[in-house]
Amino acid sequence: MDEARLAVRFEEQRPRLRAVAYRMLGSHAEADDAVQNAWLRLSRADTAEVANLAGWLTTVVSRECLNMLRARRNRREEPFAGTTTEPFTAGPFTAGPSSARPSAAGHDAGDPEAEALLADSIGLALMVVLDSLAPAERLAFVLHDVFAVPFDEIAAILGRSPAATRQLTSRARRRVVGATPPRQVDLVRQRQVVQAFLAALRHGDFDGLLAVLDPDVVLRDGDAGLVRGARAVGARALVFSRAARFVRPALVDGSVGLAIVPQGRLIGALGFTFGHDKITAIEMIGDPGRLRHVGLLVG
Known part of the structure; x- marks a missing residue:
């Protein structure tokens, strides 16, 4: 597939990929980075054997997000020499009613109405709890419960068995549903x-x-x-x-x-x-x- 056609196919997938990345990361800037990295991977890859481009891209973006979440957690756990405990620790923020199954609609970062709709689709309680989950829990919950990705595909991303991935998702779901x-x-x-x-x-x-x-x-x-x-x-x-x-x-x-x-x-x-x-x-x-x-x- 030539690069121009590949770029068109990628742009068709961009809204969904950005939605996936945002729900995993809670940050528009980081979501854009993850999606851009996916394009760089795609532009260098041999796509002749890729039968399901949407699934391939979702896997790539998910792995990018997983790496970012793990790096973020490691940064938070690193001691900061020469200072007392840092009192300002932040999580992602969105507005609107709680929802355990947000919409997967696309998002235009320059459109205030789209920003509001995206915020409403995610919900405060969900985003607050997601930030407290371990990276693998967060990825499993978002992919399965929000985007209906099968457990066997999530398991391949995480390097775990489908059964273990199912348990991981279930544990994350209990924490989300238990938000006060x-x-x-x-x-x-x-x-x-x-x-x-x-x-x-x-x-x-x-x-x-x-x-x-x-x-x-x-x-x-x-x-x-x-x-x-x-x-x-x-x-x-x-x-x-x-x-x-x-x-x-x-x-x-x-x-x-x-x-x-x-x-x-x-x-x-x-x-x-x-x-x-x-x-x-x-x-x-x-x-x-x-x-x-x-x-x-x-x-």
């Missing part, structure tokens, strides 16, 4: 508050910021030190209004926060503390040394 509804509700409420904060920030709306900030809110900024009080914190936040277009929701230390990711590169993060549906504290992280050790995934 109260925690999901908390995250949904937090997201509403953070989205209101972000909308006000993007529009330079000082009153909108005051509406979601607790009167005694505290801002901890490594450069500016401590700022206290809604009006002072709101004024400080507005300094970054023009950069707000690069800010995306994320989970930071198990709570909804924000990540600053121009062109997909993490340069800062904000962790929030909540009380009575208000933001009571904001922690700004901008030091490159700390950011290198923040396990932050953005939805």
Whole structure:
């Protein structure tokens, strides 16, 4: 098959491959990397013997994701010399109702409506729990329960028997189904508050910021030190209004926060503390040394 025709076939598969990768990784940037690596593999491979291109590509992308998940877990387990325990550990973030069997629709990263639909299809509870699964558990659950890939094909990817893969998926499913509804509700409420904060920030709306900030809110900024009080914190936040277009929701230390990711590169993060549906504290992280050790995934 010539390269031009191969590229057309690959583009036909890209939305599904990206959907698979995103559900495994919880990160659009990493999903794009996995899919791009699959194309590089395909462009160098002898496809004459590939009878099922979609299945072949799904296998390649799945293995790429598995390697990324294992590398991510290894980074989180590495000690960081010269510092205390890093308080900001993040998981993937999406919005919308919980769903144990999300849609496999494609996604256009430049389309806000598509972003919202993708977020709704995955669900907060699922993505939070997926981030706590071992890499093999996560891959098995996503491929089988979300994309209906047979156990024998998943087993070949993982290097396990179909029976062992079935047990792995079952264990992951029990953890997903056992996600606690109260925690999901908390995250949904937090997201509403953070989205209101972000909308006000993007529009330079000082009153909108005051509406979601607790009167005694505290801002901890490594450069500016401590700022206290809604009006002072709101004024400080507005300094970054023009950069707000690069800010995306994320989970930071198990709570909804924000990540600053121009062109997909993490340069800062904000962790929030909540009380009575208000933001009571904001922690700004901008030091490159700390950011290198923040396990932050953005939805």
